[in-house]
Amino acid sequence: MKKRKLPEITAILALLSPLLCAPRRVTASETYWICDPDALGDWSAPANWDGDVPSSGDVAYIANGGAAAISQGTAAALAVNAGSTSAVGHIVQSSGTCHVEGSLTILGPAYTGSDASFLLSAGQLTTGATRVGNYWAHVDRLSGVFQQTGGDHVAGGITVEGVYSGPVHYGLQGGTVSAGHISLRNGGTFTQSGGTCTASTVWITAHTRRGASYALTDGELQAEEVVLANADPAAYAQSGGTATIDMIRADSYGVFTFSGGTARINKVAIGGSYSGGNAKLVIHSSGPDVSITELLQFGKYGRASVGGTLHMEGASFDTARYGDWVCCGLTNCTFLFEGGAERPSTFEAAAPSDAHGQPRAYRVKGLVLGGKDVGLVKLVNARDNGHRDSAGREHVFAQSLTIHDGSRLDLGGLRIYVEGDVEDVLDGYVAACNTHKLFDSTLPEGDHLDAVYDPDENWTVVVPEPLSLSLVAIGGIGLACRKPRRRCPLRGGSLS
Ligand SMILES: [Ca+2]
Numbered sequence: 001m002k003k004r005k006l007p008e009i010t011a012i013l014a015l016l017s018p019l020l021c022a023p024r025r026v027t028a029s030e031t032y033w034i035c036d037p038d039a040l041g042d043w044s045a046p047a048n049w050d051g052d053v054p055s056s057g058d059v060a061y062i063a064n065g066g067a068a069a070i071s072q073g074t075a076a077a078l079a080v081n082a083g084s085t086s087a088v089g090h091i092v093q094s095s096g097t098c099h100v101e102g103s104l105t106i107l108g109p110a111y112t113g114s115d116a117s118f119l120l121s122a123g124q125l126t127t128g129a130t131r132v133g134n135y136w137a138h139v140d141r142l143s144g145v146f147q148q149t150g151g152d153h154v155a156g157g158i159t160v161e162g163v164y165s166g167p168v169h170y171g172l173q174g175g176t177v178s179a180g181h182i183s184l185r186n187g188g189t190f191t192q193s194g195g196t197c198t199a200s201t202v203w204i205t206a207h208t209r210r211g212a213s214y215a216l217t218d219g220e221l222q223a224e225e226v227v228l229a230n231a232d233p234a235a236y237a238q239s240g241g242t243a244t245i246d247m248i249r250a251d252s253y254g255v256f257t258f259s260g261g262t263a264r265i266n267k268v269a270i271g272g273s274y275s276g277g278n279a280k281l282v283i284h285s286s287g288p289d290v291s292i293t294e295l296l297q298f299g300k301y302g303r304a305s306v307g308g309t310l311h312m313e314g315a316s317f318d319t320a321r322y323g324d325w326v327c328c329g330l331t332n333c334t335f336l337f338e339g340g341a342e343r344p345s346t347f348e349a350a351a352p353s354d355a356h357g358q359p360r361a362y363r364v365k366g367l368v369l370g371g372k373d374v375g376l377v378k379l380v381n382a383r384d385n386g387h388r389d390s391a392g393r394e395h396v397f398a399q400s401l402t403i404h405d406g407s408r409l410d411l412g413g414l415r416i417y418v419e420g421d422v423e424d425v426l427d428g429y430v431a432a433c434n435t436h437k438l439f440d441s442t443l444p445e446g447d448h449l450d451a452v453y454d455p456d457e458n459w460t461v462v463v464p465e466p467l468s469l470s471l472v473a474i475g476g477i478g479l480a481c482r483k484p485r486r487r488c489p490l491r492g493g494s495l496s
Helices: 009-016 423-430 465-473
Strands: 029-032 040-042 058-062 067-070 074-077 079-082 090-093 097-106 117-120 124-132 142-148 152-155 158-161 168-172 176-185 189-205 212-228 234-250 254-270 280-283 289-298 303-306 308-312 316-319 333-337 345-348 363-369 376-380 396-403 408-410 416-419 449-454 459-464
Touching (some): 058 074, 079 090, 097 117, 097 142, 124 142, 124 168, 158 189, 189 234, 212 254, 363 376, 363 408, 396 408, 396 423, 423 449, 423 459
Parallel strands (some): 029 058, 040 067, 058 079, 067 090, 074 097, 079 097, 090 117, 117 142, 124 158, 152 176, 158 176, 168 189, 176 189, 189 212, 212 234, 234 254, 254 280, 254 289, 280 303, 289 308, 308 333, 333 363, 345 376, 363 396, 376 408, 396 416
Antiparallel strands (some): 449 459
């Protein structure tokens, strides 16, 4: 019965595992799986190892092409390797407890007829770190597959990463995953079709520009942060299930795609810090239910392809896009503001005035205030989007504007253009006294807004009434289309 001393293992595992950060003395021994590769052997049987059955201080290798079954009791080791750079190995856990204080590594050569694998169907698995593949393994083509259909997997971190090719994959079909982080790099993929996955950070990036992805088709994902960086592409794709995420962030080639399921996200930041990529938010026109509760922000390099309705449940819209790309793919997006009376939103104005030409190019499909709760929105012009008029203002152009009872839109000194002749509708929102659904908090007392249809442009613009008169005077808007307005009966009078 031989044991090989590995005094350096402590230092290596301390790098790999947060659980090993505390200084400690460990005398690790290696023990190798020697069971017939064609048989599924019992982990706890001494005859299946060349050393002892692994204990908490040992490093275990299942790397002879065989498979070890954990089906009872407790399996423990300092580190476990399913496979090596020259041979695959498999672990099948169907019950019991497996505790790996350091790293569980699933890594083997690719295309040998089977992939190094861990199959978890029941029981509990805890690790300091779970690694599927390893970029630093110096193997051009490696394999590693973690399949989970049940049980509980608790890990300080889960890393799924390849080198250049070969399958490196985590498949979650059932059970629970709880990880400090999930890092997907260099061809690493995580597909969730069931179960519950909880992670502090899901980090999708690359050492090289190979793609990496997380796909959610069913089940539940809870994460504080999902970050897409320089993998090409770094992809989060949700077609089903439920995601609850504090913040999603995409830079470089990161693409978030929502085509189904439910996603509730506090903050969304797309394309804020990298100029060379195509960071993008994609929301399909039907199927997904995406709600944002704090902030939807496009940086200078952010893009979008958003169809259908985006639920802004107290979220503000901010864009730093400049020039012709300012609308960044939101022309088919209807913003539904429904954050409630305690959660007002702001909306960054980025379109030019009509004096500058074509505000339609910067048009969003719709603004709707009021849904399952009221929506309170104020237009702001905090950023220079390249379309400032002579007064330094930028404006908003929408194909449609709907303000339900109890909801209010504050123009904040800016203009809103709405497609077509909707003068009567918007005048109904304005009413009198600058206190109704559509108002401007910057107006002097006694002034109020007026909606004016411009038949030449076929849009309706809402402006302060004295300004609307001046626009008529210069012929910008047809006088014949103007309608007499009610006056405010008394200061502080009732809403009408
Ligand atoms: Ca602006």
